[in-house]
Each structure stands twice: as structure tokens, then as C-alpha cells.
Amino acid sequence: MSTIHTTLSFLLFFIFNYHDVFAIPTTYLCRPEQRNALLEFKNEFEIRNSSSLYCSNNRGSKVSFYSKTESWKNNTNCCYWDGITCDAKTGKVVELDLSCSRLHGRFHSNSFQNLGSLTILDLSSNGLYGQIFFSVRKLSNLTSLKLSNNQFSGQIPSSVGKLSHLTSLTISNNQFSGQIPYSVGNLSHLTSLTISNNQFSGQIPDSIGNLSRLVNLSLSGNNFAGEIPSTFGSLYQLASLRVNFNNFSGNFPITLLNLTKLSYLSLSNNKFTGTLPPNMTSLSNLEYFDVDNNAFVGTFPSLTNLSSNSFTGMERSIKHGLSSDLRTLDISSNKITVYWKYSDFLKYLS
Ligand SMILES: *[C@@H]1O[C@H](CO)[C@@H](O)[C@H](O)[C@H]1NC(C)=O
Ligand SMILES: *[C@@H]1O[C@H](CO)[C@@H](O)[C@H](O)[C@H]1NC(C)=O
Ligand SMILES: *[C@@H]1O[C@H](CO)[C@@H](O)[C@H](O)[C@H]1NC(C)=O
Ligand SMILES: *[C@@H]1O[C@H](CO)[C@@H](O)[C@H](O)[C@H]1NC(C)=O
Ligand SMILES: *[C@@H]1O[C@H](CO)[C@@H](O)[C@H](O)[C@H]1NC(C)=O
Numbered sequence: 234m235s236t237i238h239t240t241l242s243f244l245l246f247f248i249f250n251y252h253d254v255f256a257i258p259t260t261y262l263c264r265p266e267q268r269n270a271l272l273e274f275k276n277e278f279e280i281r282n283s284s285s286l287y288c289s290n291n292r293g294s295k296v297s298f299y300s301k302t303e304s305w306k307n308n309t310n311c312c313y314w315d316g317i318t319c320d321a322k323t324g325k326v327v328e329l330d331l332s333c334s335r336l337h338g339r340f341h342s343n344s345f346q347n348l349g350s351l352t353i354l355d356l357s358s359n360g361l362y363g364q365i366f367f368s369v370r371k372l373s374n375l376t377s378l379k380l381s382n383n384q385f386s387g388q389i390p391s392s393v394g395k396l397s398h399l400t401s402l403t404i405s406n407n408q409f410s411g412q413i414p415y416s417v418g419n420l421s422h423l424t425s426l427t428i429s430n431n432q433f434s435g436q437i438p439d440s441i442g443n444l445s446r447l448v449n450l451s452l453s454g455n456n457f458a459g460e461i462p463s464t465f466g467s468l469y470q471l472a473s474l475r476v477n478f479n480n481f482s483g484n485f486p487i488t489l490l491n492l493t494k495l496s497y498l499s500l501s502n503n504k505f506t507g508t509l510p511p512n513m514t515s516l517s518n519l520e521y522f523d524v525d526n527n528a529f530v531g532t533f534p535s536l537t538n539l540s541s542n543s544f545t546g547m548e549r550s551i552k553h554g555l556s557s558d559l560r561t562l563d564i565s566s567n568k569i570t571v572y573w574k575y576s577d578f579l580k581y582l583s
């Protein structure tokens with residue numbers, strides 16, 4: 234009995250593997266107009282050796298730089314080229330991942346003609362410049378757009394609102410400028426919006442409160458000014474909010490106390506004034522809180538879970554080891570009034 238069973242299993246195993254090896258889908262043929270579009274795209278850019286060996290990809294791990302486009306050859310099936318993924322049914326190119334590929338050069342406005350089926354576009358960590366948004370705005374099926382670590386410039390046009398399927402928009406470390414268009418509120422599927430380290434300015438539009446699925450929002454390292462809009466209070470899924478290194482002003486944005494999922498909040502290096510809210514216990518998941526280099530005055534808020542969580546922000550601010558009892562210190566009961574330069578305050582305690 235068990236022999237028969239084993240034999241049958243073996244046979245089945247063999248049949249399934251046979252199927253896997255020989256049934257390479259023939260429907261996976263690259264479309265000629267898309268192959269040509271990709272080859273033209275390739276020819277627009279130079280391959281340059283990078284001065285560093287490793288590239289930090291979007292997942293934060295280090296990978297080697299290497300030129301994916303070098304393997305792209307005419308009259309071969311582009312669905313098998315490095316960095317390309319095609320849809321299994323239609324054979325259309327749906328994914329273009331050329332991160333860390335040593336591409337260098339200026340973007341042309343028609344770079345993505347015939348590639349309108351793209352859902353994922355990743356050009357992170359190359360030497361690309363020019364005004365890419367004018368070509369990207371036609372890619373209405375995009376769900377993920379990653380352009381970090383290049384020298385792209387220009388503004389985000391209001392037509393970005395047409396990219397309404399985007400779940401992730403990551404354009405940090407470029408030279409984008411101008412204001413964030415009101416139409417960004419149309420990107421209601423976004424879970425991650427990272428525009429840090431650019432030259433954006435102006436106020437943040439109220440419409441951002443529409444992005445109710447946002448989990449990560451990073452506006453750090455720009456020149457944004459004005460107050461944090463009260464509509465931030467409806468970003469109920471937000472876990473990480475970074476607005477540090479800008480020119481934001483006004484009182485502590487009290488509306489943030491609605492964001493019970495927040496675990497990371499950095500307001501440092503802005504021009505916030507007034508007092509911190511006396512009671513921030515609604516933010517029971519907060520693990521990092523950083524208000525360095527503002528003009529806050531008053532007492533430290535009570536934070537229920539100060540004791541159970543590791544307060545990385547504080548720990549980082551304390552350069553020379555305040556007593557390890559910090560986690561259980563009830564700072565609010567001390568009623569210490571200090572000029573709210575946060576790191577100075579911590580020095581008073583030590
Ligand atoms: C690829 O080859 C085809 C002919 O097979 C030709 O028509 C087309 O122009 C070539 N594309 C490029 C970008 O060289
Ligand atoms: C890049 O570096 C390799 C050796 O690491 C060298 O063989 C190649 O010629 C270089 N290419 C360019 C375009 O400089
Ligand atoms: C965008 O996606 C839809 C639905 O999957 C599809 O019908 C349409 O053809 C796609 N657009 C392009 C330009 O491929
Ligand atoms: C918002 O997205 C819809 C599609 O979901 C689109 O029809 C509309 O034009 C977009 N609005 C703006 C202002 O971009
Ligand atoms: C908010 O999102 C909805 C779709 O979810 C859209 O119809 C509306 O125009 C958006 N509002 C703003 C201000 O962008």
C-alpha cells in the first residue's frame with residue numbers, strides 16, 4: 234500500500250515538474266512596438282560607472298550597481314529582459330525596474346510613448362535629470378512610481394491627479410521644486426508619499442486630508458511653510474509622519490492627536506511655537522517623538538506609553554546617557570518650564 238502510494242506520489246511529482254519545465258507560456262511574447270519603445274528608451278541614456286560600488290535600494294538593503302539595459306537586444310523577447318515584467322495574459326510591459334542601473338542623461342518628454350500599460354516604474358538611484366513628470370503623467374495605470382536619488386527637477390504638475398491608481402510615490406533626493414498641487418488629493422489610494430530632500434516650498438494643500446490610506450508621509454528637508462493643515466487629522470492610518478527640516482510655523486498641530494496609529498513623529502527643525510499639548514496619551518503607539526530646534530515653551534506632555542515603548546527620539550537626543558530611568562520618569566509632573574529647545578531641556582535633567 235505504502236509502496237503504491239509512494240510510486241503514485243513520485244509519478245504525480247514527475248508530471249507536475251514536467252509541466253513546469255516544458256509549459257513555458259507562449260503567450261508571453263513581447264509586443265514589437267513596446268520592444269522598440271524600450272530600445273529607444275535605452276538609447277537615450279549613457280551607461281556611466283558609478284563612483285560607489287553599492288546602491289541602497291528602496292527596501293533599504295545594499296545591492297550592486299549594474300546596468301540592466303546592457304542585456305537589451307533587438308529581435309529578442311523583451312519580456313525576458315533584465316528589469317522588465319510583462320502581463321502574462323496580454324504580454325504588455327507592466328513593470329520597468331531600472332533602479333541602480335548606472336543610467337545617465339536627460340529625460341525627454343516622449344520617453345514613455347507606447348508604454349502606457351506600465352503599473353510599476355522604478356528609476357531610483359541613477360544619474361537622471363530633466364522634467365520627468367511631463368512624460369510620467371500619461372502613465373495612468375501606474376500604482377508605484379519611484380524616482381529617488383536622481384537629479385530630476387521641475388514641478389509636480391496638477392495633472393499628477395490623473396495617476397489615481399498610485400499607491401506609492403517616492404521621489405526623495407532630487408531637485409524638484411514649486412508647490413504641491415491641490416490635485417494630489419485625488420491620489421486616494423496612496424499608502425506611502427515620500428517627497429523628502431527636494432526644494433518644494435509653499436503651504437501643504439488641505440486636500441492631503443483626502444489621502445485616508447496613507448501609512449507613511451515624509452515631507453522632510455524641503456522649504457514648506459505655514460501651518461500643518463488641520464485635515465491631517467483625518468489620516469487615520471498614518472504610522473509615520475516626518476515634517477522635520479522645513480519652515481513650518483504655528484502651534485503644535487493638535488489635530489495630530491487624532492492619529493492613534495502614529496508610531497513615528499518628527500517635527501524637529503521648524504519654527505513651531507507655543508506649548509506642547511499637556512496630554513498626548515491618545516498617541517499610544519508613539520515610539521519616536523522629536524521636536525528639537527523649534528520654539529516650543531512649557532512642560533513636557535504626558536505620554537502614557539513612555540514606559541513601555543522605547544523612545545528612540547529621546548534616546549538619540551540624549552547624547553551622554555541620562556539615567557536609564559528616563560523611560561519611567563514622569564516628566565510632566567516636574568512642571569519644569571524651559572525654552573523648548575528639546576535637547577537643551579534634556580541637558581537640564583542630566
Ligand atoms: C528592431 O528590429 C526591427 C526589425 O526586426 C526594426 O524594424 C526596428 O527598427 C529595430 N528597432 C530598433 C530600436 O533598432
Ligand atoms: C566601467 O568599469 C569597468 C571595470 O570596472 C570597465 O571595464 C569599463 O570599461 C567601465 N566602463 C565605462 C563606461 O567607463
Ligand atoms: C490600464 O489597465 C486597464 C485595466 O487593467 C486596462 O484595461 C488598460 O488597457 C490599461 N491601459 C493601458 C494603456 O494598457
Ligand atoms: C481624479 O481621478 C479621476 C479618476 O479616478 C479622474 O477622472 C480625474 O480627472 C482626476 N482629477 C484630477 C483633478 O486630476
Ligand atoms: C478626494 O478623493 C475623491 C475620490 O476618492 C475625489 O473624487 C475628490 O475629488 C478628492 N478631493 C480632492 C480635494 O482632491
Ligand SMILES: *[C@@H]1O[C@H](CO)[C@@H](O)[C@H](O)[C@H]1NC(C)=O
Pocket residue numbers: 424425448449473
Ligand atoms: C512605512 O515605512 C516603514 C518603515 O520604513 C516600512 O516598513 C513600511 O513598509 C512602510 N509602509 C508602507 C505602506 O509604505
Ligand SMILES: *[C@@H]1O[C@H](CO)[C@@H](O)[C@H](O)[C@H]1NC(C)=O
Pocket residue numbers: 463464465466467488491
Ligand atoms: C479629530 O477627532 C475629533 C474627535 O475625536 C473630531 O471631532 C475631529 O473632527 C477630528 N479631526 C479631524 C481633522 O478629523
Ligand SMILES: *[C@@H]1O[C@H](CO)[C@@H](O)[C@H](O)[C@H]1NC(C)=O
Pocket residue numbers: 456458480482504
Ligand atoms: C520661513 O518663514 C518665515 C515666516 O514664518 C519667513 O519670514 C522666512 O523667510 C522663511 N524662511 C525661509 C528660508 O523661507
Ligand SMILES: *[C@@H]1O[C@H](CO)[C@@H](O)[C@H](O)[C@H]1NC(C)=O
Pocket residue numbers: 512513514535
Ligand atoms: C489624558 O487624557 C486621557 C483621556 O483623554 C485621560 O484618561 C488621562 O487621565 C489623561 N492623563 C493625564 C496625565 O492628564
Ligand SMILES: *[C@@H]1O[C@H](CO)[C@@H](O)[C@H](O)[C@H]1NC(C)=O
Pocket residue numbers: 517537538541542
Ligand atoms: C501601551 O502599549 C501597549 C503595547 O506596547 C498596549 O497594549 C497598551 O494598550 C498601550 N497603553 C495604552 C494606555 O494605550
